Amino acid sequence: MPTPLIPPDLxxxxxxxxxxxxxxxxxxxxxxxxxxHARGQLLGASNGLVSVETDRGQWVVPxxxxxxxxxxxxxxxxxHGPFAGWSAYVTPASCTALPDRPCxxxxxxxxxxxxxxxxxxxxxxxxxxxxxxxDVLLDEIGTAPHDAxxxxxxxxxxxxKVASALSECPDDSRRLEEWAAWAGIAPRTLSRRFVKETGFxxxxxRQRVRLLRAMELLAAGDxxxxxxxxxxxxNTSAFxxxxxxxxxxxxxxxxxxxxxxxxxxxDRAGHP
Numbered sequence: 001m002p003t004p005l006i007p008p009d010l011x012x013x014x015x016x017x018x019x020x021x022x023x024x025x026x027x028x029x030x031x032x033x034x035x036x037h038a039r040g041q042l043l044g045a046s047n048g049l050v051s052v053e054t055d056r057g058q059w060v061v062p063x064x065x066x067x068x069x070x071x072x073x074x075x076x077x078x079x080h081g082p083f084a085g086w087s088a089y090v091t092p093a094s095c096t097a098l099p100d101r102p103c104x105x106x107x108x109x110x111x112x113x114x115x116x117x118x119x120x121x122x123x124x125x126x127x128x129x130x131x132x133x134x135d136v137l138l139d140e141i142g143t144a145p146h147d148a149x150x151x152x153x154x155x156x157x158x159x160x161k162v163a164s165a166l167s168e169c170p171d172d173s174r175r176l177e178e179w180a181a182w183a184g185i186a187p188r189t190l191s192r193r194f195v196k197e198t199g200f201x202x203x204x205x206r207q208r209v210r211l212l213r214a215m216e217l218l219a220a221g222d223x224x225x226x227x228x229x230x231x232x233x234x235n236t237s238a239f240x241x242x243x244x245x246x247x248x249x250x251x252x253x254x255x256x257x258x259x260x261x262x263x264x265x266x267d268r269a270g271h272p
Contacts, residue, residue: 002028002031006087006089010089010124011037011038011039011041011089012037012038012039013039014091014092014093015091016124017091017121017126018093018094018126018134018138019088019089019091019094019118019126019134019137019138020039020088020089020118020121021086021087021089021115021116021118021119021121022086022087022088022089023046023085023086023116023119024083024084024085025046025082025084026084028082028083029078030050030079030083030085031076031077031078032077032078033076034053034074035075035076036072036073036074036075038071039071039089039090039091039092040068040069040071040089040090040091040094040095040098041068041069042066042088042090042105042137043067043069043077043087044063044066044085044086045061045062045079045083045084045085046063046085046086047084049061049062049081050078050079050083050085051078051079051216052069052075052076052102053076053077054073054074055073055153056152056153057152057153058151058153058212059102059104059149060212060215061104062149062215062259063107063259064107064259064260064261065104065105065147065149065260066104066105066107066111067102067105068098068099068102068103068104068105068141070095070098070099070101071090071092071095073102081220086115086116086119088115088118090138090141094134094138097138098141098142099141099142099146103146104147105144105145105147106144106145106147108140108144110136110140111137111140111141114133114136114140115137117130117133118130118133118134118137149212151198151208152199153198154193155197156193156197158183158184159190159193159194159197161183162179162183162190162194162202163194163205165182166206166209167209170206170209170213170231170232172232176190176191176202179202207242210233211242211243211247213231214228214231214251215254217230217231218251218254224236224240224251224255227251239251247261248261
């Protein structure tokens with residue numbers, strides 16, 4: 001179990017400064033088991049890639065973006081490669097105007113600098129000037145556009161069974177009818193509920209899982225060709241074209257920089 005970024009009793013308390021920011025760089029991977037706390041949390045990577053999972057969805061987050069997790073939401077994190085990241089913990093009272101469900105936000109230069117400044121606060125006591133910085137951070141969270149780098153998980157147990165299996169094995173190419181038979185659900189019902197609960201068809205959802213998994217593998221140093229073949233693409237060119245259409249950059253460019261274009265791309269937002 002990794003050392004918490006801030007003391008658990010502080011994360012669990014609704015009292016204290018409105019925002020507590022912390023930055024950490026480690027030579028080791030970071031994996032945190034599912035947990036919850038009273039404070040909301042904005043978390044991101046300084047370099048590389050992190051994955052965040054809640055009961056409602058899963059996200060793969062490059063350094064250009066961050067995940068907002070509202071208070072009391074179960075969540076876990078793992079890094080892909082040595083962890084270099086940051087978090088800002090927000091009291092419940094300061095979260096009333098912030099998103100009430102997990103979401104992905106682009107990280108502006110202003111937000112990044114504010115977090116860095118607030119991470120220098122000692123004794124968790126904000127001066128008047130530091131409180132103004134905290135207010136700027138809250139404004140950034142509250143007004144930033146949401147990006148679709150995640151996937152919402154279905155709630156219907158039969159549909160969730162299919163989604164979980166695809167999350168574990170994105171290269172599984174079974175057809176809708178085969179998945180329906182495996183999960184004990186009518187094909188038409190599976191198709192309809194997948195769209196209703198996730199915003200994607202099953203085919204689109206599988207494609208999305210593959211792309212998010214591709215980001216993880218590329219960040220870990222796998223070659224573009226190996227990633228394409230491992231995830232079940234017929235050829236590397238098809239994978240490159242799809243990745244570029246979805247994210248606005250090629251897999252090779254993403255692998256070398258660990259970043260997506262600041263504007264982000266998404267054909268359709270999910271519902272996490």
